Amino acid sequence: MGKITQSLVKIIFTTICISITECSSSTYIGKLFNIAKNEEFIPDNIIPEVGHLRNIVTSSVMDCNEECVKHSKCTQTNVEQLTATTWNCDLFGLGRGAKISSPGHLHYFVPMSECPGVFLTTIHSGSSYCISHETLTWTDAEMKCLEYGATLATIEDSSEQADLVAYLLNNAQPSMSYNIGLSDRAEPEVWVWSGTGTTATYFSWGGADPQVANNERCVTMCSHRSYKWCDVQCSSLLGYICER
Numbered sequence: 381m382g383k384i385t386q387s388l389v390k391i392i393f394t395t396i397c398i399s400i401t402e403c404s405s406s407t408y409i410g411k412l413f414n415i416a417k418n419e420e421f422i423p424d425n426i427i428p429e430v431g432h433l434r435n436i437v438t439s440s441v442m443d444c445n446e447e448c449v450k451h452s453k454c455t456q457t458n459v460e461q462l463t464a465t466t467w468n469c470d471l472f473g474l475g476r477g478a479k480i481s482s483p484g485h486l487h488y489f490v491p492m493s494e495c496p497g498v499f500l501t502t503i504h505s506g507s508s509y510c511i512s513h514e515t516l517t518w519t520d521a522e523m524k525c526l527e528y529g530a531t532l533a534t535i536e537d538s539s540e541q542a543d544l545v546a547y548l549l550n551n552a553q554p555s556m557s558y559n560i561g562l563s564d565r566a567e568p569e570v571w572v573w574s575g576t577g578t579t580a581t582y583f584s585w586g587g588a589d590p591q592v593a594n595n596e597r598c599v600t601m602c603s604h605r606s607y608k609w610c611d612v613q614c615s616s617l618l619g620y621i622c623e624r
């Protein structure tokens with residue numbers, strides 16, 4: 381985040397909360413910080429150097445989030461009230477996965493960059509997606525999604541799959557397949573969603589996939605199979621779908 385943007389954000393923050401003794405979280409969520417979709421999300425498997433940045437004590441939730449805005453690598457805060465006037469403030473950079481945090485913790489999220497185009501809320505109820513035609517490996521795509529305050533898409537059921545397919549049939553780049561958040565990179569044939577850390581129960585495989593033999597550990601919505609899923613090598617350069 382550039383210095384001008386940081387200053388601007390600080391001014392907006394100050395303006396919003398100037399006359400409020402204890403600026404409640406709902407006052408500025410949505411203006412600056414998007415609270416994670418899962419309010420109990422806390423960064424897990426944090427990436428070294430940009431993961432857990434600092435732990436400090438602040439006098440309010442707002443002060444903690446201001447510290448985050450000032451820090452070039454901070455994208456997330458986790459705040460817990462200690463006393464009437466003190467808050468434990470954890471600053472985080474990029475992290476992935478979902479883990480249950482303790483009750484009383486507040487989690488805030490600020491994207492580091494914007495997806496090309498916009499996050500679309502009209503594809504499937506309750507979710508927003510960034511469909512990127514930029515071709516990246518699965519891991520690089522996951523990093524990009526994290527920078528957008530998202531993860532690679534988690535497709536929970538047939539209704540979400542059908543809605544994404546309908547969108548791609550009309551809007552995808554010709555012959556482009558799109559990575560989603562599913563892989564068995566940790567353990568062969570145990571398919572885990574990167575966004576939630578959960579083992580998949582719904583699948584929409586196309587053809588004879590998945591095929592264990594070819595070191596195909598990452599999953600894509602395949603253009604040549606009407607966007608049913610193919611397992612591919614994680615190094616394949618493909619489009620990708622982020623969800624938040």
Ligand SMILES: [Ca+2]
Pocket residue numbers: 507533534535536540623
């Ligand atoms: Ca989803």
